[in-house]
Amino acid sequence: MAGRQITLDELTVGLGGAALWVRKLARAAETPDTPVELSDTIKELRRIASQLAEQSDRMAFLARVVEGDVPLAKTFDSGDPWGTAARGTDRKDFGGPALIPTQWQLGRLAQEAKWALARDATADTTTYPEAMKGVGMGWESKEAQARRRRERDAAVAREVLITTCETCDASEGQQCRTKNGRVSEKSHVGRQREAEATVDARLGYLGDNPVAVPEA
Template sequence: MSRDHETPTEADTSHLMASQRITVDELAVHLSAIDLRLRQLARAAELPATPVELADTIDSLRGTASTVRELGERMTTLARIMDGDIPLRPHLPQGDPWGTAALGTDREDFGGPAVIPTQWQLLRLATEGQRDAESGRETTTYPKGMEGVPRSVLLSWESKAAAARRRRERDAAVTREVLLITCERCGAGSGEHCTTAKGWQADQAHVARQREAELRVDERLGYLGDNPVAVHA
């Protein structure tokens, strides 16, 4: 079957970006396009071909469009920050460093070092950085603050959302793999769940069977224990 006739899936993202990873600027433009399309749908729904009152749907479309527009505007600001157009404060509110300066440090109050800042940290750093610039205090930019962060760190980093999704995918794969393995403890075969000594079926597999399934899946996916060895494109 030609790929042109395949049903698109959530993982089909290559058309959204010019290279292997999407830029924040590309995110902003796509969100702007979605905002416009939602508002167009709301306008078209005012006069459907078959008369029916769609006021609630129209309001919902316009409300969603407003939310999407806010997201797009935020991504636009972040894109400008990342391009170095907006001055940033060189440190976080509690004085903790970020970017290259955070390498090898720790933050007792908030966990690990902020080598890769969050969007909210960057937006706050920008707000405070603009005030500092107006007052003549020292500022920096995102490119300067991140200069020196090893490329290996940048390439191996993934968002919490990506890590959580890959963990769910891994766990689902283990659940499927368990049923392909014969359990040495209770004798459950392919497609069968483990059973107790009394013959009761259980959702939880015996430890050895579960362990074997996890080892197989982790080897296929590139996991080492609970941690992914490589971040897939």
């Protein structure tokens, strides 16, 4: 990456480079130094390369969209707005307002604008920079949030085992025990809460939401 956060242009080039690399692997696998038929692997590598190339094409299109080179419809088919205009609205049938559009929504908006302009060259359209004006850039995808949640949960699980339990006196490396002395897979609430608080303070979490996103 050229900066702290990857750009769509960098994704385009990176995916294109990955596609080329995988194609070269497929070509090299045609003549291994040991007589083994790798036909299935070669076909799979070529399939992966094609998928990477398709993803690169999608990112190239999205890069043009976010730069403002592609006209976009101001609303979806349903009439619901997106981007800054979606603030304060409610798309009950679609899980809330589309403040941050998905790549597929942008593709649809671009297609709708293309159709509208074909019918009427003066049709009212917008661009991504215009529609997203005022939307903060301190944002991460659902996949990033899920990954960070998994990392946080894994860190809590490790922290629990180095936290003494005040309920059953389980010490470092020991699981909590029931009143009958049986080992439990679950920790006592107090021990769990203490471990969560320690990890959240270290990671900069506030409840379910990360306050800071270091090296994300």
